[in-house]
Amino acid sequence: MERIELHVRDEKVDVYQVHADGVLWPCPECGNKLPAYDHKDERVWRHLDTMAFQTGVRARPPRVECPDHGVRPAGVPWAESNSRFTKFFERFAIDVAQETDPKGAGKILKLSWDEVWGVQERAVARGLRAKPPVALRFMGVDEKAVGHGHQYATIVYNLEEGTGEWVGEGRKKETLDGFFQGLTTEQRAGIEAGGLDMWGPFIASIREHVPGAEGKLVYDPFHIVGHMNEAGNDVRKREHRQLSEEGRSPLGGTRFWWLYGRENLPERHREGFAALHAAHLKTGRAYAIKEALRDLRVQDSSKTGAAYWRWWRFWATHSRLAPVIRVAQMMKAHLDGGLNYFAHRIANAVAEGLNSKIATLQKLVYGFRNKDHFRTAVLFRCGGLQLHPVTHPIPG
Ligand SMILES: [Zn+2]
Structure with missing residues (x-):
């Protein structure tokens, strides 16, 4: 010095x-x-x-x-070649950015939004360079809406590690093909199960690239229940409209009540919900069928699972609720994948946890001005990467 x-x-x-x-x-x-x-x-x-x-x-x-x-x-020695910050500062900025959104990090660190992004991008690049080759046993695949309009990203999860593994642009078969093309033959064969939604392009890509895919495709109950939630919401909207035309609908403002699992409904809504549920509405019927579907996952084997599924399906297809019948039919076409769940039990809780983390990222004011920002955000927050630069004391 x-x-x-x-x-x-x-x-x-x-x-x-x-x-x-x-x-x-x-x-x-x-x-x-x-x-x-x-x-x-x-x-x-x-x-x-x-x-x-x-x-x-x-x-x-x-x-x-x-x-x-x-x-x-x-x-x-105190900085990386492309950075205007010392490695010590960069470490600190990474820690702050992990706990807040880029705008908040910028305020605390007195950096611009772009500078915070630079820190995150360098951190992700550093982490990917240091990352050992993929040994992916339980993969999850999901598609997410990004930014405005109809832009999508495909995310591959490592369900064993609970991390986001890869992010690609779009949600086509070619998108996921791009991920598999980066793997060796051994790495692809090493995949024991793939949890995903019943999304045709992803199913096709996994069938093409993963040996023995038929026994490995697992349609996650989490996603299936998501489809039932959508169906239930369609039933509610239709019924609400009809009842409103006839006079007065008790369904106004209740959208979120029906989306909760029974045990998660907030205390303050319980009384109102119980009264509505007892009113023999179509919405209540769709809700009961959805709740019953949630119990599919607690069946302890594919045998009891299959029996439960037959019982559920009979109920759903005889519900006289068109959106519910559609979900039951979609599941019928993919039943094997639904029952593979019992053979693999891939970490459902992990998938749900990652999903809610990503949903938070989508909501944060990330201003996804380009799709690379979404990729960076996912890998920065959920990538399980070694993000920090190696720091040495400043000599002198
Ligand atoms: Zn030289």
Whole structure:
């Protein structure tokens, strides 16, 4: 260290770094240790605050003349080559960004939105470089709406690790093909089960790329119940409209009551809900059928599961509720995948947990100005990656 300048009025501290004569620097291409050839203009790297004063490390970074690679910037030990922050600051910024949204992180760190994104993007790139090759046994696949309009992203989960593994643009068969094309034959064969929604393009892609896919496709009860929730909501909307035309509908403002699982309905709605449920509405019938479907997953074998399923299906197809019948028919076409669940039991809770994490990401004001932002956000928050740069004490 050469000197420290304290600027009280600006609440800033500048730390000037110089290096001793004779220090050798690595060529960025080959690591060859070489003496400094010359120095570039002074630069500043944002460091951790000193007593609440914004602190900059200032130095003229050296260049080396490598016999093989010519004159190259040697880089400095306290920062990565493409960053305006020291590694210590970058670590801190990563920790803050993980606990808040980019706008909040920017406020706390006094950084712009773009700078916070830069930190996240570098962190994800760093994490992916350090990541060992994929050993994916239990994969989950899901599609998510991103930003405005009809844009989608495909997410591959590692259900064993509880992490987001991969994010691709769109939700076509080719999208998921892109993931499998990045795996070796052994890696694809190593997939023991794939949990997914009954989404044709993904099913086709898994069939094409995963050996023995028929016994490995698992239609997650979580998704199936999601379809029943949609069907129930259609029934409610229709009934609400009809009752409103006839006079007065008790269904107004009750949309979310029916989406809860029985045990999760908030206390304050219980009385009103019980009264409605007792009123023999079509909506109540659809709800009961949905709740019964939720119990499919607690059956203890594919045998009892199949029996339960036959019973449920009979009820659903005789409900005289068109949206409910449609779900029952869709499940019939995919029954094997529904029953594979009992053979694999892939971590349903993990899939649900990841799903709600991603839903939060979708809601946060991420301003997904491009789809890469969504990918970065998923891998940053849920990727299980080693995001931090390796830090060393600043020499001097
Ligand atoms: Zn070199």
